[in-house]
Amino acid sequence: MSGTNTSHSPTHHTSTIGAIGAPSRRNTELALLVFAVVIPVFAYANVGLALNDSVPPGLLSYGLGLGLLAGVGHLVVRKFAPYADPLMLPLATLLNGLGLVVIWRLDQSKRLSNYAEAAPRQLLYSAMGVALLAVVLIFLKDHRVLQRYTYISMAGALFLLILPLVPGLGANIYGAKIWIKIPGLGTLQPGEFAKIALAVFFAGYLMVKRDALALASRRFMGLYLPRGRDLGPILVVWVISILILVFETDLGTSLLFFGMFVIMLYVATERTSWIVFGLLMSAVGAVGVASFEPHIQTRVQAWLDPMREFDLSRAGVQDGIVHSEQAMQALWAFGSGGTLGTGLGQGNSDLIGFAANSDFILATFGEELGLAGVMAILLLYGLIIERGVRTALAARDPFGKLLAVGLSGAFALQVFVVAGGVMGLIPLTGMTLPFVAYGGSSVIANWALIGILLRISDTARRPAPAPAANPDAEMTQVVRPS
Amino acid sequence: MNKPLRRIAIFCGLLVLALLIRDNWIQYVQADELRSDKKNRRVTIERYASPRGNIIVGGEPITGSAESSDSDFKFKRTYKDGAMWAPVTGYASQAFGATQLESIEDGILTGNDDRLFFRNTLDMLTGKKQQGGNVVTTLNAAAQKAAYNGLKRQGGKGSVVALEPSTGKILALASFPSYDPSSFAGNSTTTDTKAWQKLQKKNNPNDPMLNRALRETYPPGSTFKVVTAAAALEDGLYTSADAKTDSPDPWIMKGTTTKLPNEGNIPCKNATLRVALQYSCNTVFGKIGSDLGNDKMLDMAKKFGFDEEQFTPVRANASVFSDKMNPSQTALSSIGQFNTAATPLQMAMVASAVANDGKLMKPYMVDELQSPGLDPIQKTDPEELSQPLSAENAQILQSMMETVVDKGTGSNAKIPGVKVGGKTGTAQHGVDNSENPYAWFISYAKGEDGSAPVAVAVVVEDDNAVRDDISGGGLAAPIARNVMEAVIDSKK
Numbered sequence: 001m002s003g004t005n006t007s008h009s010p011t012h013h014t015s016t017i018g019a020i021g022a023p024s025r026r027n028t029e030l031a032l033l034v035f036a037v038v039i040p041v042f043a044y045a046n047v048g049l050a051l052n053d054s055v056p057p058g059l060l061s062y063g064l065g066l067g068l069l070a071g072v073g074h075l076v077v078r079k080f081a082p083y084a085d086p087l088m089l090p091l092a093t094l095l096n097g098l099g100l101v102v103i104w105r106l107d108q109s110k111r112l113s114n115y116a117e118a119a120p121r122q123l124l125y126s127a128m129g130v131a132l133l134a135v136v137l138i139f140l141k142d143h144r145v146l147q148r149y150t151y152i153s154m155a156g157a158l159f160l161l162i163l164p165l166v167p168g169l170g171a172n173i174y175g176a177k178i179w180i181k182i183p184g185l186g187t188l189q190p191g192e193f194a195k196i197a198l199a200v201f202f203a204g205y206l207m208v209k210r211d212a213l214a215l216a217s218r219r220f221m222g223l224y225l226p227r228g229r230d231l232g233p234i235l236v237v238w239v240i241s242i243l244i245l246v247f248e249t250d251l252g253t254s255l256l257f258f259g260m261f262v263i264m265l266y267v268a269t270e271r272t273s274w275i276v277f278g279l280l281m282s283a284v285g286a287v288g289v290a291s292f293e294p295h296i297q298t299r300v301q302a303w304l305d306p307m308r309e310f311d312l313s314r315a316g317v318q319d320g321i322v323h324s325e326q327a328m329q330a331l332w333a334f335g336s337g338g339t340l341g342t343g344l345g346q347g348n349s350d351l352i353g354f355a356a357n358s359d360f361i362l363a364t365f366g367e368e369l370g371l372a373g374v375m376a377i378l379l380l381y382g383l384i385i386e387r388g389v390r391t392a393l394a395a396r397d398p399f400g401k402l403l404a405v406g407l408s409g410a411f412a413l414q415v416f417v418v419a420g421g422v423m424g425l426i427p428l429t430g431m432t433l434p435f436v437a438y439g440g441s442s443v444i445a446n447w448a449l450i451g452i453l454l455r456i457s458d459t460a461r462r463p464a465p466a467p468a469a470n471p472d473a474e475m476t477q478v479v480r481p482s
Numbered sequence: 483m484n485k486p487l488r489r490i491a492i493f494c495g496l497l498v499l500a501l502l503i504r505d506n507w508i509q510y511v512q513a514d515e516l517r518s519d520k521k522n523r524r525v526t527i528e529r530y531a532s533p534r535g536n537i538i539v540g541g542e543p544i545t546g547s548a549e550s551s552d553s554d555f556k557f558k559r560t561y562k563d564g565a566m567w568a569p570v571t572g573y574a575s576q577a578f579g580a581t582q583l584e585s586i587e588d589g590i591l592t593g594n595d596d597r598l599f600f601r602n603t604l605d606m607l608t609g610k611k612q613q614g615g616n617v618v619t620t621l622n623a624a625a626q627k628a629a630y631n632g633l634k635r636q637g638g639k640g641s642v643v644a645l646e647p648s649t650g651k652i653l654a655l656a657s658f659p660s661y662d663p664s665s666f667a668g669n670s671t672t673t674d675t676k677a678w679q680k681l682q683k684k685n686n687p688n689d690p691m692l693n694r695a696l697r698e699t700y701p702p703g704s705t706f707k708v709v710t711a712a713a714a715l716e717d718g719l720y721t722s723a724d725a726k727t728d729s730p731d732p733w734i735m736k737g738t739t740t741k742l743p744n745e746g747n748i749p750c751k752n753a754t755l756r757v758a759l760q761y762s763c764n765t766v767f768g769k770i771g772s773d774l775g776n777d778k779m780l781d782m783a784k785k786f787g788f789d790e791e792q793f794t795p796v797r798a799n800a801s802v803f804s805d806k807m808n809p810s811q812t813a814l815s816s817i818g819q820f821n822t823a824a825t826p827l828q829m830a831m832v833a834s835a836v837a838n839d840g841k842l843m844k845p846y847m848v849d850e851l852q853s854p855g856l857d858p859i860q861k862t863d864p865e866e867l868s869q870p871l872s873a874e875n876a877q878i879l880q881s882m883m884e885t886v887v888d889k890g891t892g893s894n895a896k897i898p899g900v901k902v903g904g905k906t907g908t909a910q911h912g913v914d915n916s917e918n919p920y921a922w923f924i925s926y927a928k929g930e931d932g933s934a935p936v937a938v939a940v941v942v943e944d945d946n947a948v949r950d951d952i953s954g955g956g957l958a959a960p961i962a963r964n965v966m967e968a969v970i971d972s973k974k
Contacts, residue, residue, distance in 0.1 A: 110553055263493075267486045310521065328521075334508045335516020336524050348524050371509035375502055382498040389491040393484055401483050405490055412494040416501060425504040 025086035032090035040097030050345030081458035099436035109350035125440040129447030136451030150204025157197035160190035192445035203402035206268035214269035252429025263409040303427035334366035341370025394460035530555035535614030564662035573663035613854035620651035624968040632961030633658035638944030641694035647834040649864040650843030657694040696798035699823035703909030706818030713782035715875040735810035760890035771816020785870035801828040830939035837926035837934035840876035894959035906954030923958035936969040
């Protein structure tokens with residue numbers, strides 16, 4: 001809204017806010033998208049040259065595919081959300097493109113013969129994701145519409161979360177039960193979609209209840225203690241998170257949902273005490289469950305002493321626990337990459353084996369693009385997150401603010417939980433790195449997430465409709481003391 | 483709502499910052515450690531990515547590289563006379579890692595060493611493939627062959643170490659039974675793993691993979707009397723080889739009522755040092771040790787290299803001479819019994835120091851490291867480790883050891899036209915000496931100019947031999963003679 005701002009001039013101490021259109025920044029977005037497509041295309045050629053000394057035959061179709069996705073995304077945004085944030089689409093496209101390159105690179109691995117067809121499938125998923133983004137932008141004219149579906153979203157989220165536990169439908173993959181099997185289609189991670197539905201529910205619920213939660217409280221030792229009956233909702237969410245942890249044995253999903261709720265609760269009520277409560281409750285929950293759940297215990301042990309797990313796994317110790325060498329293999333991949341990495345296609349990150357192209361994909365970036373590459377990827381995520389929070393700041397309605405911060409916060413937590421797990425900062429959990437990791441649910445759901453954020457930012461940045469033509473009307477003048 | 487939103491923005495920034503810090507930790511601070519971790523398969527993959535450099539003896543490589551069929555490893559290590567050279571080379575196996583020279587000089591052999599960095603960068607720019615450098619050893623092929631064949635003919639377990647006294651160069655380093663590192667150099671679960679399993683101690687009581695020359699300590703028995711004699715001369719307890727010593731026979735160990743026996747009926751009463759060494763009198767040397775006391779004996783043993791690991795650069799176990807012993811224990815230790823234990827390398831160092839007029843040179847087996855283009859990268863210079871005894875005393879001791887070979891127990895080591903000094907040993911072991919003793923022989927050969935080109939230590943543990951037959955002079959001395967002859971012949 002700086003188009004007519006003249007306050008920088010020493011002679012005019014006035015700033016004029018008018019209905020003259022703020023820049024849409026669509027051309028900026030287009031220019032950035034060109035980079036977001038060209039960089040992965042070069043990376044793709046690089047992998048081919050490193051592996052087979054020739055430019056890969058699929059380069060053209062791959063480049064066209066990614067270009068088409070970016071183009072469609074851009075046109076839809078230009079038409080249906082012209083004032084949307086210009087960075088998010090290019091950032092997501094770049095991450096998606098780099099992910100495709102690395103997935104294709106791992107497809108070529110001789111050690112991982114079972115992934116032979118992952119990259120084309122991921123391209124298909126990406127197309128579906130961009131299609132969903134288009135659907136969101138075309139049909140969701142105003143994000144406030146979602147507010148109407150607060151409780152339907154809740155029911156939907158719970159339904160999605162329970163799905164993996166339905167006998168015959170759920171699939172237990174390496175201890176975590178967060179997948180469902182759809183015959184003929186493969187596996188699906190309903191938790192990725194539940195994330196969005198839950199954010200909608202929390203935003204709608206908190207918008208209504210926030211005053212009660214914020215004001216009706218007693219002050220005790222510097223903290224605002226909520227009334228007993230206001231504790232209800234957080235307790236319910238906490239219990240659901242614990243149930244996820246117990247029945248689906250997935251620390252990551254549990255942490256993600258609870259963390260998202262605490263963040264939104266804090267923003268809605270502006271009460272720091274909720275953060276304290278949230279941290280206490282998640283600590284109690286995690287420690288409590290870990291004390292009797294062997295799957296979680298193994299993950300913690302592998303985090304504390306990955307080398308021991310490696311040795312146990314190598315020795316084939318059978319003590320009823322799945323010992324995995326992956327945590328150590330991932331660390332070696334990162335370490336072997338060093339500062340600049342081995343170069344695309346020249347590392348041995350495929351030694352990680354199972355899930356090398358999904359949960360552990362960051363390790364391949366680490367080995368082949370080095371510290372420099374991983375820092376760049378992390379900063380790209382950081383930018384998406386900060387653009388999301390910025391959208392929340394700019395949003396004019398509380399529902400939009402809450403939804404935007406919920407989605408961005410969940411995105412941030414997910415990146416932290418996955419990347420931190422693979423790098424050994426926190427125990428490993430089975431989650432996928434948004435846009436980069438192989439997996440249909442993750443890519444599609446995250447494109448939808450970006451779609452909603454774009455919609456909110458479009459609403460936030462859109463100039464107010466021009467006032468009715470009135471020749472006498474003068475622009476509002478704001479006089480600022482100098 | 484904007485104030486908490488800004489805080490959430492900071493919180494998200496902190497999450498990303500934590501990831502960035504962790505990434506720097508594992509990819510920068512810990513990178514080298516993780517990259518070179520022995521269990522990191524990349525280390526092995528890299529080791530065999532290009533033909534490995536060679537280990538060289540006398541200008542000829544004793545190793546090689548062959549194309550491998552394994553998907554991870556392009557090349558595979560091969561060995562010429564692998565069993566004979568195994569105590570020197572160690573092994574480099576795709577499945578089982580690398581040891582000894584193959585492991586210590588891995589950087590040079592693979593070409594990854596920092597000292598080759600400039601060259602590698604140049605190669606990368608000119609498009610050449612990375613190559614490994616060579617490790618040139620000090621060993622003498624003829625001496626090694628004589629040593630290994632001698633042990634093999636003997637058939638029992640044993641070891642030979644030969645040194646060049648003036649420099650400390652290791653000329654022979656043999657251990658028997660041995661193993662062929664080619665047999666498990668690959669990565670096949672059928673052939674290589676089977677060969678490996680067969681060589682493990684639990685499946686093979688002879689423990690062929692034990693490097694007896696460096697990693698096994700034996701009671702040195704009477705060969706240790708050379709150290710005791712050196713201590714007596716250095717201390718001034720006795721100053722001449724031919725003066726009578728104060729040695730009753732039988733001698734009752736101080737503080738006990740136990741007689742220290744001699745082997746057979748030999749003239750040990752008040753014998754001169756020369757006669758005592760010639761007949762290997764326990765009474766004389768036991769009493770010297772007891773008279774000098776634990777501290778002085780320990781001091782001398784340490785000067786010869788006892789109680790310390792040696793790095794040749796392959797690590798040799800520390801030989802043992804104990805501290806805080808009472809006089810009778812010191813007496814037993816001084817004739818190479820009780821706790822005293824020595825590696826064959828250690829006893830070769832003793833002979834070598836005496837032959838080198840009292841100067842002990844640091845033993846080493848890597849003469850030079852070469853770049854792939856055969857340019858020297860690093861040359862090992864001889865290094866004096868200590869001087870256990872003065873030149874005069876060393877010469878007195880030499881004359882005594884030469885008498886042992888001329889007229890005494892070591893006559894089997896005589897070489898026509900060459901002056902040989904030596905000492906036999908027969909060390910008891912097992913509970914109540916129930917097991918077969920070890921036969922020892924340490925010696926040196928001297929050229930006409932008085933310099934000694936070679937010093938040798940031989941130990942043979944033979945389960946099959948008749949007990950009476952085992953004596954250093956009978957089993958070990960002929961092997962020592964062959965090794966010395968091989969060195970002298972190769973100098974001609």
